[in-house]
Amino acid sequence: MAILIDExxxxxxxxxxxxxxxxRARLMLDYGTNLIGGVTPGRGGQVVHxxxxxxxxxxxxxxxxxxxxxxxxxxxxKVKAAALEALQAGVPLLALIADRVPxxxxxxxxxxAEEAGARFVGPNxxxxxxxxxxxxxxxGGSAETxxxxxxxxxxxxxxxxGGLSAAAGYYLCRAGVGVSTIVHVGGDAVVGFTLRDAxxxxxxxxxxxxxxxxxxxxxSQEEQVAEAVAHxxxxxxxxxxxxxxxxxxxxxxSHAGAIVEGERGxxxxxxxxxxxxxxxxxxxxxxxxxxxxELLEAKRKRxxxxx
Numbered sequence: 001m002a003i004l005i006d007e008x009x010x011x012x013x014x015x016x017x018x019x020x021x022x023x024r025a026r027l028m029l030d031y032g033t034n035l036i037g038g039v040t041p042g043r044g045g046q047v048v049h050x051x052x053x054x055x056x057x058x059x060x061x062x063x064x065x066x067x068x069x070x071x072x073x074x075x076x077x078k079v080k081a082a083a084l085e086a087l088q089a090g091v092p093l094l095a096l097i098a099d100r101v102p103x104x105x106x107x108x109x110x111x112x113a114e115e116a117g118a119r120f121v122g123p124n125x126x127x128x129x130x131x132x133x134x135x136x137x138x139x140g141g142s143a144e145t146x147x148x149x150x151x152x153x154x155x156x157x158x159x160x161x162g163g164l165s166a167a168a169g170y171y172l173c174r175a176g177v178g179v180s181t182i183v184h185v186g187g188d189a190v191v192g193f194t195l196r197d198a199x200x201x202x203x204x205x206x207x208x209x210x211x212x213x214x215x216x217x218x219x220s221q222e223e224q225v226a227e228a229v230a231h232x233x234x235x236x237x238x239x240x241x242x243x244x245x246x247x248x249x250x251x252x253x254s255h256a257g258a259i260v261e262g263e264r265g266x267x268x269x270x271x272x273x274x275x276x277x278x279x280x281x282x283x284x285x286x287x288x289x290x291x292x293x294e295l296l297e298a299k300r301k302r303x304x305x306x307x
Contacts, residue, residue, distance in 0.1 A: 002130035030143035055087040080105035096122035120192035126162040153178015158198030159214035175289035196224040217244035262284035
Protein backbone atom coordinates (compact mmCIF):
# COMPACT_ATOMS: atom_id res chain seq x y z
CA MET A 1 0.00 0.00 0.00
CA ALA A 2 0.87 3.69 0.15
CA ILE A 3 -0.86 6.85 1.34
CA LEU A 4 -2.82 9.37 -0.74
CA ILE A 5 -1.81 8.12 -4.19
CA ASP A 6 -1.22 4.85 -6.01
CA GLU A 7 -1.71 3.42 -9.50
CA UNK A 8 -5.44 2.86 -8.97
CA UNK A 9 -6.33 6.51 -8.25
CA UNK A 10 -8.02 8.30 -11.16
CA UNK A 11 -6.44 11.74 -11.54
CA UNK A 12 -7.15 14.91 -13.51
CA UNK A 13 -5.08 18.06 -14.00
CA UNK A 14 -6.74 21.46 -13.72
CA UNK A 15 -4.78 23.83 -15.92
CA UNK A 16 -3.55 21.05 -18.20
CA UNK A 17 -3.32 23.31 -21.26
CA UNK A 18 -0.86 25.66 -19.57
CA UNK A 19 2.90 25.24 -19.83
CA UNK A 20 3.41 23.83 -16.34
CA UNK A 21 0.20 21.81 -16.37
CA UNK A 22 1.09 20.17 -19.67
CA UNK A 23 4.70 19.53 -18.66
CA ARG A 24 3.82 17.95 -15.32
CA ALA A 25 0.96 15.96 -16.82
CA ARG A 26 3.58 14.37 -19.08
CA LEU A 27 5.71 13.58 -16.02
CA MET A 28 2.78 11.94 -14.24
CA LEU A 29 1.74 9.94 -17.28
CA ASP A 30 5.28 8.73 -17.94
CA TYR A 31 5.66 7.65 -14.34
CA GLY A 32 2.48 5.58 -14.46
CA THR A 33 -0.07 7.80 -12.74
CA ASN A 34 -3.61 6.95 -13.82
CA LEU A 35 -4.19 10.36 -15.39
CA ILE A 36 -7.53 10.36 -17.19
CA GLY A 37 -8.12 13.95 -18.35
CA GLY A 38 -7.76 17.64 -17.76
CA VAL A 39 -9.76 20.82 -17.21
CA THR A 40 -9.23 24.33 -18.53
CA PRO A 41 -12.21 26.69 -18.80
CA GLY A 42 -12.77 27.65 -22.44
CA ARG A 43 -10.55 24.86 -23.77
CA GLY A 44 -13.07 22.03 -23.67
CA GLY A 45 -12.73 19.66 -26.60
CA GLN A 46 -8.98 20.01 -26.89
CA VAL A 47 -6.63 17.06 -26.37
CA VAL A 48 -3.35 17.15 -24.41
CA HIS A 49 -1.10 14.08 -24.37
CA UNK A 50 -4.03 12.10 -25.81
CA UNK A 51 -6.13 13.14 -22.80
CA UNK A 52 -9.50 14.88 -23.18
CA UNK A 53 -9.82 18.44 -21.91
CA UNK A 54 -13.06 19.73 -20.39
CA UNK A 55 -14.37 23.18 -19.51
CA UNK A 56 -15.21 22.23 -15.92
CA UNK A 57 -14.57 19.54 -13.34
CA UNK A 58 -18.28 18.72 -13.25
CA UNK A 59 -18.22 18.13 -17.01
CA UNK A 60 -15.12 15.96 -16.66
CA UNK A 61 -16.78 13.88 -13.99
CA UNK A 62 -19.90 13.35 -16.08
CA UNK A 63 -17.78 12.18 -19.01
CA UNK A 64 -15.06 10.25 -17.20
CA UNK A 65 -16.79 8.89 -14.12
CA UNK A 66 -15.04 8.70 -10.77
CA UNK A 67 -12.25 11.21 -10.12
CA UNK A 68 -10.09 10.47 -7.08
CA UNK A 69 -7.70 13.42 -7.23
CA UNK A 70 -7.04 16.69 -9.02
CA UNK A 71 -3.67 18.37 -9.38
CA UNK A 72 -4.19 22.12 -9.73
CA UNK A 73 -1.64 23.94 -11.91
CA UNK A 74 -3.10 27.45 -12.08
CA UNK A 75 -1.74 30.86 -10.99
CA UNK A 76 -2.10 31.65 -7.30
CA UNK A 77 -5.02 34.11 -7.67
CA LYS A 78 -7.06 31.41 -9.45
CA VAL A 79 -6.33 28.55 -7.05
CA LYS A 80 -9.34 29.18 -4.82
CA ALA A 81 -11.83 29.09 -7.69
CA ALA A 82 -10.27 25.93 -9.13
CA ALA A 83 -10.13 24.19 -5.75
CA LEU A 84 -13.71 25.06 -4.83
CA GLU A 85 -14.90 23.88 -8.25
CA ALA A 86 -13.21 20.51 -7.72
CA LEU A 87 -14.55 20.16 -4.19
CA GLN A 88 -18.06 21.03 -5.28
CA ALA A 89 -17.77 18.35 -7.99
CA GLY A 90 -16.97 15.77 -5.32
CA VAL A 91 -13.23 15.31 -5.85
CA PRO A 92 -11.89 13.99 -2.51
CA LEU A 93 -8.18 14.92 -2.85
CA LEU A 94 -6.50 18.00 -4.32
CA ALA A 95 -2.87 19.00 -4.77
CA LEU A 96 -2.40 22.78 -4.84
CA ILE A 97 0.96 23.42 -6.47
CA ALA A 98 1.14 27.22 -6.67
CA ASP A 99 2.90 29.34 -4.09
CA ARG A 100 1.77 32.78 -2.89
CA VAL A 101 -1.87 31.69 -2.65
CA PRO A 102 -3.61 34.37 -0.54
CA UNK A 103 -4.03 33.24 3.06
CA UNK A 104 -7.74 33.98 3.20
CA UNK A 105 -8.26 31.95 0.02
CA UNK A 106 -6.56 28.98 1.70
CA UNK A 107 -8.71 29.38 4.80
CA UNK A 108 -11.84 29.28 2.64
CA UNK A 109 -10.58 26.15 0.88
CA UNK A 110 -9.96 24.56 4.30
CA UNK A 111 -13.54 25.28 5.37
CA UNK A 112 -15.12 23.94 2.18
CA ALA A 113 -12.88 20.86 2.17
CA GLU A 114 -13.86 20.05 5.75
CA GLU A 115 -17.54 20.40 4.92
CA ALA A 116 -17.08 18.11 1.90
CA GLY A 117 -15.04 15.51 3.79
CA ALA A 118 -12.17 16.11 1.34
CA ARG A 119 -8.46 16.80 1.72
CA PHE A 120 -5.85 18.88 -0.05
CA VAL A 121 -2.06 18.93 -0.09
CA GLY A 122 -0.41 22.34 -0.25
CA PRO A 123 -0.49 25.05 -1.32
CA ASN A 124 3.13 25.60 -2.30
CA UNK A 125 3.81 21.88 -2.70
CA UNK A 126 5.82 19.84 -5.18
CA UNK A 127 3.37 17.03 -4.53
CA UNK A 128 3.40 13.38 -3.59
CA UNK A 129 5.10 10.24 -4.89
CA UNK A 130 4.50 6.60 -4.07
CA UNK A 131 7.54 4.93 -5.67
CA UNK A 132 6.73 2.60 -8.53
CA UNK A 133 3.07 3.55 -8.35
CA UNK A 134 2.18 7.17 -9.04
CA UNK A 135 3.11 10.84 -8.75
CA UNK A 136 0.85 13.77 -7.93
CA UNK A 137 2.46 17.04 -8.98
CA UNK A 138 6.13 17.25 -9.87
CA UNK A 139 8.06 15.30 -7.24
CA GLY A 140 11.41 14.28 -8.73
CA GLY A 141 11.23 16.77 -11.59
CA SER A 142 10.88 14.13 -14.30
CA ALA A 143 9.63 10.56 -14.54
CA GLU A 144 13.15 9.34 -15.28
CA THR A 145 14.60 11.06 -12.22
CA UNK A 146 11.77 9.89 -9.95
CA UNK A 147 12.30 6.30 -11.08
CA UNK A 148 16.06 6.56 -10.59
CA UNK A 149 15.90 8.27 -7.20
CA UNK A 150 13.04 6.55 -5.39
CA UNK A 151 12.48 2.86 -4.64
CA UNK A 152 9.63 1.27 -2.75
CA UNK A 153 10.26 0.40 0.87
CA UNK A 154 9.14 0.71 4.49
CA UNK A 155 9.83 4.39 5.31
CA UNK A 156 7.20 7.12 4.91
CA UNK A 157 8.39 10.70 4.52
CA UNK A 158 6.48 13.90 5.24
CA UNK A 159 8.24 17.22 4.81
CA UNK A 160 7.65 20.96 4.92
CA UNK A 161 10.51 21.41 2.42
CA GLY A 162 10.14 20.39 -1.20
CA GLY A 163 13.86 20.03 -1.82
CA LEU A 164 14.47 18.06 1.35
CA SER A 165 11.48 15.82 0.58
CA ALA A 166 13.22 14.54 -2.52
CA ALA A 167 16.66 14.56 -0.92
CA ALA A 168 15.49 12.45 2.02
CA GLY A 169 13.97 9.91 -0.35
CA TYR A 170 17.09 9.88 -2.51
CA TYR A 171 19.53 9.31 0.35
CA LEU A 172 17.37 6.70 2.05
CA CYS A 173 17.14 4.75 -1.19
CA ARG A 174 20.89 5.10 -1.82
CA ALA A 175 21.36 3.57 1.63
CA GLY A 176 19.20 0.62 0.63
CA VAL A 177 16.13 1.78 2.56
CA GLY A 178 13.17 2.38 0.27
CA VAL A 179 10.16 4.59 0.88
CA SER A 180 6.41 3.97 0.83
CA THR A 181 5.28 7.52 0.06
CA ILE A 182 6.89 10.97 0.11
CA VAL A 183 4.56 13.87 0.89
CA HIS A 184 5.59 17.51 0.63
CA VAL A 185 2.90 19.13 2.77
CA GLY A 186 3.83 22.61 1.53
CA GLY A 187 5.81 25.55 2.79
CA ASP A 188 3.05 28.00 3.67
CA ALA A 189 1.79 29.02 7.10
CA VAL A 190 -1.55 27.29 6.49
CA VAL A 191 -1.67 24.01 4.58
CA GLY A 192 -4.38 21.44 4.11
CA PHE A 193 -2.55 18.18 4.83
CA THR A 194 -0.20 18.62 7.80
CA LEU A 195 2.74 16.66 9.18
CA ARG A 196 0.42 15.21 11.82
CA ASP A 197 -2.07 14.14 9.16
CA ALA A 198 0.73 12.38 7.32
CA UNK A 199 2.06 10.62 10.42
CA UNK A 200 -1.43 9.35 11.25
CA UNK A 201 -1.97 8.21 7.66
CA UNK A 202 1.33 6.31 7.74
CA UNK A 203 0.20 4.74 11.01
CA UNK A 204 -2.66 3.10 9.10
CA UNK A 205 -0.48 1.95 6.20
CA UNK A 206 0.71 -1.64 6.77
CA UNK A 207 3.70 -1.19 4.44
CA UNK A 208 5.10 1.80 6.35
CA UNK A 209 7.22 0.75 9.33
CA UNK A 210 9.05 4.00 10.14
CA UNK A 211 8.10 7.63 9.55
CA UNK A 212 10.47 10.49 8.79
CA UNK A 213 9.30 14.06 9.28
CA UNK A 214 11.29 17.02 8.02
CA UNK A 215 10.21 20.16 9.78
CA UNK A 216 11.45 23.66 10.29
CA UNK A 217 10.83 26.63 12.51
CA UNK A 218 7.43 28.32 12.47
CA UNK A 219 3.85 27.04 12.84
CA SER A 220 2.96 24.24 15.25
CA GLN A 221 2.99 21.25 12.90
CA GLU A 222 5.85 19.50 14.65
CA GLU A 223 4.29 20.08 18.05
CA GLN A 224 1.11 18.47 16.67
CA VAL A 225 3.15 15.41 15.69
CA ALA A 226 4.40 15.24 19.28
CA GLU A 227 0.78 15.31 20.46
CA ALA A 228 -0.14 12.47 18.10
CA VAL A 229 2.72 10.37 19.44
CA ALA A 230 1.82 11.18 23.04
CA HIS A 231 -1.85 10.30 22.49
CA UNK A 232 -1.08 7.02 20.72
CA UNK A 233 -2.41 7.87 17.25
CA UNK A 234 1.15 7.51 15.97
CA UNK A 235 2.86 4.50 17.50
CA UNK A 236 5.40 3.70 14.77
CA UNK A 237 8.96 4.99 15.23
CA UNK A 238 9.32 8.60 14.08
CA UNK A 239 12.56 10.24 13.00
CA UNK A 240 12.59 14.03 12.87
CA UNK A 241 14.94 16.57 11.37
CA UNK A 242 14.13 20.22 12.11
CA UNK A 243 15.67 22.97 10.00
CA UNK A 244 16.35 26.53 11.15
CA UNK A 245 18.34 25.80 14.27
CA UNK A 246 20.26 29.09 14.09
CA UNK A 247 17.26 31.32 13.31
CA UNK A 248 16.47 34.09 15.79
CA UNK A 249 13.05 35.22 17.02
CA UNK A 250 11.28 37.47 14.54
CA UNK A 251 13.22 36.19 11.54
CA UNK A 252 11.95 34.27 8.55
CA UNK A 253 13.66 31.08 7.45
CA SER A 254 13.14 29.59 4.00
CA HIS A 255 9.33 29.51 3.67
CA ALA A 256 6.39 31.77 4.35
CA GLY A 257 5.38 29.40 7.15
CA ALA A 258 8.82 29.42 8.75
CA ILE A 259 8.83 32.43 11.02
CA VAL A 260 9.10 32.50 14.79
CA GLU A 261 7.85 35.06 17.28
CA GLY A 262 9.03 34.66 20.85
CA GLU A 263 9.05 30.99 21.91
CA ARG A 264 6.31 29.90 19.52
CA GLY A 265 7.59 27.80 16.63
CA UNK A 266 11.22 27.82 17.74
CA UNK A 267 13.69 25.07 17.00
CA UNK A 268 14.32 24.41 20.69
CA UNK A 269 10.64 24.14 21.58
CA UNK A 270 9.91 21.71 18.75
CA UNK A 271 12.93 19.51 19.50
CA UNK A 272 12.21 19.40 23.24
CA UNK A 273 8.60 18.32 22.72
CA UNK A 274 9.47 15.72 20.11
CA UNK A 275 12.24 14.17 22.20
CA UNK A 276 10.03 14.17 25.28
CA UNK A 277 7.55 11.81 23.61
CA UNK A 278 10.23 9.52 22.16
CA UNK A 279 10.71 10.86 18.64
CA UNK A 280 14.24 10.27 17.32
CA UNK A 281 15.45 13.80 16.53
CA UNK A 282 18.62 13.90 14.43
CA UNK A 283 20.87 16.95 14.43
CA UNK A 284 22.14 16.51 10.87
CA UNK A 285 20.05 15.80 7.78
CA UNK A 286 22.57 13.17 6.65
CA UNK A 287 21.88 11.19 9.83
CA UNK A 288 18.38 10.22 8.62
CA UNK A 289 19.41 7.12 6.60
CA UNK A 290 21.66 5.84 9.39
CA UNK A 291 18.97 6.23 12.03
CA UNK A 292 16.34 4.62 9.78
CA UNK A 293 18.62 1.64 9.14
CA GLU A 294 19.28 1.27 12.88
CA LEU A 295 15.59 1.32 13.74
CA LEU A 296 14.69 -1.15 11.00
CA GLU A 297 17.47 -3.51 12.06
CA ALA A 298 16.32 -3.35 15.69
CA LYS A 299 12.76 -4.05 14.60
CA ARG A 300 13.84 -7.06 12.55
CA LYS A 301 15.79 -8.45 15.51
CA ARG A 302 12.77 -8.10 17.80
CA UNK A 303 10.57 -9.84 15.26
CA UNK A 304 13.12 -12.65 14.93
CA UNK A 305 13.39 -13.13 18.70
CA UNK A 306 9.62 -13.20 19.16
CA UNK A 307 9.23 -15.13 16.04
